[in-house]
Amino acid sequence: MSALAIINARILDPATNADFTGACLIENGLIVELNRGTGWSAPDGVEVIDAQGLCLAPGLIDIRVKTGEPGAEPKETLKSASLSAAAGGVTTIVIQPDTDPAIDDPAMIEFIQRRGAALGLVNVRAAGAATKGRDGQRMAEIGLMDEAGALYFTDGDKVIANSRTLQRVMSYAAAFNALIACRPADPWLSEGAVATSGELAARLGLSAAPAIAERIQLERDLALVEQTGARFLVDQISTEGALETLARARAKGLEVAASVSINHLCFNEIDIGDYRTFYRLDPPLRAESDRQALIEAVRDGLIDAITSAHAPAPAEDKRRPFAEATPGAIGLETLLPAALTLHHQDGLELLDILRPLTEGPATLLGLDAGRLAAGAPADLILFDPGAPVVVDAERLHSKSKNSPFDGRRLQGKVIRTFVGGRTVHEIG
Known part of the structure; x- marks a missing residue:
């Protein structure tokens, strides 16, 4: 070369x-x-x-990317996701395990990485499922997946409600310093919810979950972290109350990191408007006070990773009544300009915005990338x-x-x- x-x-x-x-x-x-x-x-x-x-700057590292491959290629393939990433300045993507079949064994980890390498575009890595089939009950082969190259372990959007199962996963992962990630959402308070509780959800007649559902689940997860000594990632934190819980855990010395989606930094519940399903997300969009708290958490360094939360869904899955629409949004190509709104509109320094897009996730996942230094990729x-950029989804x-x-x-x-x-x- x-x-x-x-x-x-x-x-x-x-x-x-x-x-x-x-x-x-x-x-x-x-x-x-x-x-x-x-x-x-x-x-x-x-x-x-x-x-x-x-x-x-260092290429962006996105630790939360969904694709349809394998199992639902019409939504997204590894190639189309890699092309999107390259166009968005994202040089490393971490594929989520909620494929069909799930990425829950070493062969699937190797398939994703081999297929990504063959494309010759961006670095494609994989997160392994924490439980078999992401069923929340049976621990997956996380040790073997770790050896195969899995960067961390998560059940993605599915909450591991069984505390004994999560304790077993954390205890086992702690033995070889593997990272476990969980969505903080109390499954009973959040069941069936498509919005966050408040005046807007009530006026629109949408099933809603209170913001406290996130903090309640996070308190449980952090208690297990303290008991097992596991490395832990709070996946897509979205509320001010959960940020306060996270800060207390950090102050106690727990090895806890947090990610936030770019959508929750840029939008609030008002953007739902008249049932606009492109804003149907999981976790749901929160109050403006929560959004502002997340921005300050980025400024203060409490957030380790900003993700695109890239979740492709075809038109037939989105053009439905709001409560029936598939949650999620694509975001690989818009990640950088969207994040730069925090600089242009909220006054954050460029380095403070780039850190959780580059060095933060690289350090969290033990990657050599994410920095400009002799010997780095x-x-x-x-x-x-x-x-100026005008986003045209087509x-x-x-x-x-x-x-x-x-x-x-x-x-x-x-x-x-x-x-x-x-x-x-x-x-x-």
Whole structure:
């Protein structure tokens, strides 16, 4: 592989809080060196890309991506998801285990990774199911899946209601320091709910769950974390009360991380409007006070990972009465410009936004990516944080078009995406 130099770039590295104008030299898929200033000259024979002031940052790492492959390829394939990721500046995606069949054994982990590698686009990794068939009762072969390359273990959108089962999973995972992720949602308070409790849900006649359902389940999960010593990820935290519980657990020294979906940082319950099903999400959109608390948690570093929560659903699954519509939204291509609204509208620093999109998830999952440093993989993005973008769902690479950002005017455009020093996406 020939060497490559990117010059005259605004280099942003959340891992070191670096923000300077300079150049990056890449050889054999790895970063060789970073140089400050505009006077550096590339060695002879090196291909040079003049960034002309564009931002150069680590490629984004999305730890929560659903696809339809295997089992429901019309929704999304690994190829269409990888194309979407590359266009969105996401260089590593972690596939959720809720496929058909579920990703609950080493062979499925190896299938996902082998299929992703064959595509030659972005890094495709997998999360293994915590229980067999995601039934919440029988522990899956998490030790063997860990050896096969699973990055963490979760039942995805399904809550492990059986405390004994979750205790067994956590205890076993703690023996080899594996990460367990759970959705915090009391299954009885949340059963059948499609919205968050409040005046809006009552006026629309929607079945709703109180925000406290998230905190109640999180309190149980954290009690088991304290008892077992497991590493734990709070998957898609969405309420202010749960954030307070998380902060107390961190203060006690528990090894607990948290992710939040970009949708809950950008939208609130009002966006449901007149039963707009593209805003039918799980967890449901919350009150504006919850959204603001989540933004402050990103600013303060309480959130470790911002995810797209990419969940493709075809039109026939969305064009239904609100309560019957399939929850979820696509988000790989819109992740960066959506996250940059926190910079343009809420005043967060670029590094504070990029950290839970790059270094945060990389550290959580033990990946070498997510940073700009000599020896790190050359998984990079060049982007213009101020470039206007009008989202047109029909032009997105995903096979499904259920984007809540459709028609929105955002700022932030990915110009070029590199994986291992190779260009996998470029605006011409």
